Amino acid sequence: MTPDLSSTDTAAMEFSPDVMLAMGRAVVDRAVAHIASLPDQPARGDVNVADLCRALREPVPEEGSALTPLLDLLFDDLIPRSFTTPSAGYLAYIPGGGVYPAALADFIADATNRYTGVWMAAPALVQLEANALDWLRDWMQFPVGTAGLLTTGGSGATFNAIVCAREQMLNNDIRSGTLYTSTQGHHCINKAAKLAGIAPDRVRSIPVDRDFRMDVAALEAEIARDRALGLHPFFVASSAGTTNTGAVDPLNDIADVCAREQLWHHVDGAYGAFFHMCPELRPLLSGLPRADSLTLDPHKGMFLPYGTGALLVRDGQALRAVHSATAGYLPENQDEFYDPAQYGPELSRGFPGLRVWMSIKMYGAARYRAAIAEKRALAVWAAEQTAAIPGVVMDAMPQLSLFAFHLESPALVTQAQRNAATEALVERVTARGKIILSGCTVDGRYLARVCVLGFRTRQAEMDICLQHVAEESAAILRGA
Numbered sequence: 001m002t003p004d005l006s007s008t009d010t011a012a013m014e015f016s017p018d019v020m021l022a023m024g025r026a027v028v029d030r031a032v033a034h035i036a037s038l039p040d041q042p043a044r045g046d047v048n049v050a051d052l053c054r055a056l057r058e059p060v061p062e063e064g065s066a067l068t069p070l071l072d073l074l075f076d077d078l079i080p081r082s083f084t085t086p087s088a089g090y091l092a093y094i095p096g097g098g099v100y101p102a103a104l105a106d107f108i109a110d111a112t113n114r115y116t117g118v119w120m121a122a123p124a125l126v127q128l129e130a131n132a133l134d135w136l137r138d139w140m141q142f143p144v145g146t147a148g149l150l151t152t153g154g155s156g157a158t159f160n161a162i163v164c165a166r167e168q169m170l171n172n173d174i175r176s177g178t179l180y181t182s183t184q185g186h187h188c189i190n191k192a193a194k195l196a197g198i199a200p201d202r203v204r205s206i207p208v209d210r211d212f213r214m215d216v217a218a219l220e221a222e223i224a225r226d227r228a229l230g231l232h233p234f235f236v237a238s239s240a241g242t243t244n245t246g247a248v249d250p251l252n253d254i255a256d257v258c259a260r261e262q263l264w265h266h267v268d269g270a271y272g273a274f275f276h277m278c279p280e281l282r283p284l285l286s287g288l289p290r291a292d293s294l295t296l297d298p299h300k301g302m303f304l305p306y307g308t309g310a311l312l313v314r315d316g317q318a319l320r321a322v323h324s325a326t327a328g329y330l331p332e333n334q335d336e337f338y339d340p341a342q343y344g345p346e347l348s349r350g351f352p353g354l355r356v357w358m359s360i361k362m363y364g365a366a367r368y369r370a371a372i373a374e375k376r377a378l379a380v381w382a383a384e385q386t387a388a389i390p391g392v393v394m395d396a397m398p399q400l401s402l403f404a405f406h407l408e409s410p411a412l413v414t415q416a417q418r419n420a421a422t423e424a425l426v427e428r429v430t431a432r433g434k435i436i437l438s439g440c441t442v443d444g445r446y447l448a449r450v451c452v453l454g455f456r457t458r459q460a461e462m463d464i465c466l467q468h469v470a471e472e473s474a475a476i477l478r479g480a
């Protein structure tokens with residue numbers, strides 16, 4: 001299929017409706033066939049492709065290409081050479097999603113290309129984003145007056161939270177401000193602090209307890225120490241589900257400390273916040289609605305395709321105060337309606353609200369709750385079964401939907417041997433092609449982890465996971 005770009009009118013860039021339809025159908029055909037083939041794809045495609053990457057380097061093409069060879073390249077050669085992140089067997093890291101309604105929404109947003117950075121240019125579309133943010137707020141039980149912001153991910157949300165707190169709490173005295181997170185806090189907190197002007201020597205790493213939760217007494221001691229040094233403690237980032245072991249910090253106790261000490265309490269819920277949608281699971285995240293700000297990652301817990309994080313700030317005016325601006329070429333700001341550019345750092349941008357809104361509208365909250373609760377139930381069940389596998393020692397049972405463990409046996413004498421055996425387990429299970437696992441290193445210990453958060457992951461994949469972990473553990477322990 002060749003674009004009908006006339007050879008004489010070399011500046012023409014529009015395709016005819018018929019050609020656009022044909023190209024659109026070709027893309028949808030390939031994408032849907034791809035999704036349908038996910039069960040047959042290896043859990044981890046061949047990513048050992050440095051030679052292919054070198055071969056792909058090319059000078060800028062002077063002439064345009066037809067669509068079909070590009071689709072062939074993508075779907076046949078490049079997409080398969082990656083981790084199969086959308087597959088049901090993807091239990092590594094924190095799984096993302098890729099629900100179809102969001103893909104449709106992205107297509108609509110891009111094809112219609114309206115300007116949603118500023119309210120007045122597309123008020124009714126911006127209202128859909130405002131609705132979606134209000135729904136997130138309600139699920140998290142944040143109060144009216146909360147402001148939200150969609151970002152490209154949890155890292156961006158956390159960055160915006162720190163900037164907002166810094167402006168509120170430190171004003172221009174940035175250098176005296178100190179920030180606290182646990183040794184298990186996500187590294188994006190450190191990156192965000194640096195971007196927000198909080199230097200690494202002002203970031204404190206608080207130890208954790210046996211369950212990998214922040215040690216609140218140690219936090220208080222560190223705050224007192226910094227005050228004695230004449231510094232200005234201003235920000236605690238706690239975790240509602242760490243990436244290593246899924247630990248939920250004692251959010252209520254930390255909220256108490258922050259209230260007493262007048263610190264901003266940020267909760268990193270990039271992995272765990274959406275479990276708060278389910279009323280029966282809220283006790284697992286007790287204290288989360290008390291946070292001053294909350295990072296969420298719809299591209300994890302709402303199963304959206306990669307590219308959408310979210311921030312909620314309890315004092316919505318604080319977020320607005322950071323970003324509200326105007327210029328001679330812009331309309332006057334209005335107060336009644338949500339206006340993205342008044343609450344975030346970007347002006348021109350895509351329309352991230354549509355993929356969130358469309359996914360919630362098409363599935364409904366009830367289906368989301370059922371899916372999220374199922375992921376936790378699968379993890380709880382699988383952790384109990386895994387704990388019974390000979391040689392497996394559990395390091396973390398699921399606080400939400402993630403558990404971690406390692407291998408032990410009399411033959412594995414040193415820590416290095418245990419680490420090597422557990423790492424081999426992760427690799428051997430993944431190499432079998434149905435399940436992809438990842439590990440993590442905590443205090444010199446290598447742990448295997450299973451994180452259940454993909455919307456395609458159901459009981460069948462957990463059965464396979466258990467079978468492959470049991471078989472490969474047995475083989476490793478008998479030296480095979």
Ligand SMILES: *Cc1c(COP(=O)(O)O)cnc(C)c1O
Nearest residue numbers: 094153154155186188243270271
């Ligand atoms: C994924 C994750 C992040 C970072 O979010 P991105 O969307 O990858 O930028 C932060 N914290 C936790 C706990 C996460 O799981």
